[in-house]
Amino acid sequence: MKPIFERRGLIVSCQALPGEPLYWQGTMARMAQAAQQGGAIGIRANGPDDIRDIKAAVGLPVIGLLKRDIPGSDIYITPELVDVQAIIEAGADVVAMDMTNREDRMERVVPLIRHCHEAGVAVMADISTLEEGLLAESLGADFVSTTMSGYTPYSPQQEGPDLELVRELAKRLTKATLVAEGRIWSPAEAEEALEAGAAYVVVGGAITRPQYITKKYADRIGKWLEQSVTK
Numbered sequence: 001m002k003p004i005f006e007r008r009g010l011i012v013s014c015q016a017l018p019g020e021p022l023y024w025q026g027t028m029a030r031m032a033q034a035a036q037q038g039g040a041i042g043i044r045a046n047g048p049d050d051i052r053d054i055k056a057a058v059g060l061p062v063i064g065l066l067k068r069d070i071p072g073s074d075i076y077i078t079p080e081l082v083d084v085q086a087i088i089e090a091g092a093d094v095v096a097m098d099m100t101n102r103e104d105r106m107e108r109v110v111p112l113i114r115h116c117h118e119a120g121v122a123v124m125a126d127i128s129t130l131e132e133g134l135l136a137e138s139l140g141a142d143f144v145s146t147t148m149s150g151y152t153p154y155s156p157q158q159e160g161p162d163l164e165l166v167r168e169l170a171k172r173l174t175k176a177t178l179v180a181e182g183r184i185w186s187p188a189e190a191e192e193a194l195e196a197g198a199a200y201v202v203v204g205g206a207i208t209r210p211q212y213i214t215k216k217y218a219d220r221i222g223k224w225l226e227q228s229v230t231k
Contacts, residue, residue: 004061004093004122005041005200010190011063011179013044013204014054021211029053031208036060044202048090055091063124063202064092075103077126077147084112088119094143099125099136100152106135113140124179128155130168137176144169145179145202161189163196170197185216 005011012035016022022031032043032054044063045051051064064087065078078084078097087095095116099109116123117140125136128148136144146169149155149162156162161184169178180193181202190201205212 007041008194008199009041009201010039011042011044011200011202012038012040012207013181013202014050014208015044015046015204016209017046017067020209022209025049026053028208029057032058032060035207042200044096044204045092048086051087051090051092061093062091063094063096064088064090065096065126073103075100075105078112081112081115084115088116088121092121094122094124096124096126096145096147098148099132099139099141100128100148101132101135102152106139110139125176126181128152130165130172133165133169133176134172137173141176143179144173144176145181147179147181147202149182151182159183160185161193163192166193166196166198 014028014031016028028045028050035043036058042061043054045054046065046067051062054062066083066087067076068079068083069076070079075098078095084095097109097112098105113123122142124143124145125141126145126147127133127136133144146162146165149165150157161182166180177199178197179200179202180198184190184193184201184203185206190203193201
């Protein structure tokens with residue numbers, strides 16, 4: 001399989017979910033255009049419609065996923081084969097899927113990985129621990145991303161990126177390409193992730209979700225104002 005990305009660098013996650021202000025047809029394609037102008041080397045996108053729009057709007061590789069809630073399950077990132085098929089048909093260059101060790105997931109992803117590879121599409125494993133990353137690689141994942149660290153109950157619950165997980169994976173992975181993703185809020189943290197061994201850094205909320213960016217400023221200012229009143 002030929003290289004997906006031309007060089008190491010920043011991948012921007014352009015996603016908006018129902019109920020969010022930017023959840024509107026075409027908005028994420030414009031966000032992807034802005035990301036490309038800013039120097040992004042790739043885009044991560046949710047859902048066939050956004051994937052198609054983004055592929056038509058920019059010339060960057062797209063990591064596609066489909067977030068879908070299934071009653072009784074905690075797996076929501078590309079949970080089933082039908083989701084994989086929809087992402088591939090939309091034109092994604094890479095299919096991202098949950099590969100956490102929950103609900104027999106590691107057994108269930110085997111046919112999903114096979115389907116992607118038979119279609120000539122790469123696979124990104126969204127994992128939360130070192131063990132999951134190594135197992136995902138052994139199952140054939142082309143990329144291993146730290147996306148799910150902090151989103152499983154047994155992974156570190158912290159505000160910043162799980163750089164320790166990036167370091168450990170960098171030491172142990174032999175075939176899969178390492179991607180750092182999750183709670184990266186500053187260029188300095190992105191640089192630290194690269195220094196820790198990641199080939200690529202995915203940033204979403206800090207760039208493409210203005211409500212989250214605003215909240216960080218508002219919370220910080222609110223705390224300062226509270227402290228200034230008590231002085």
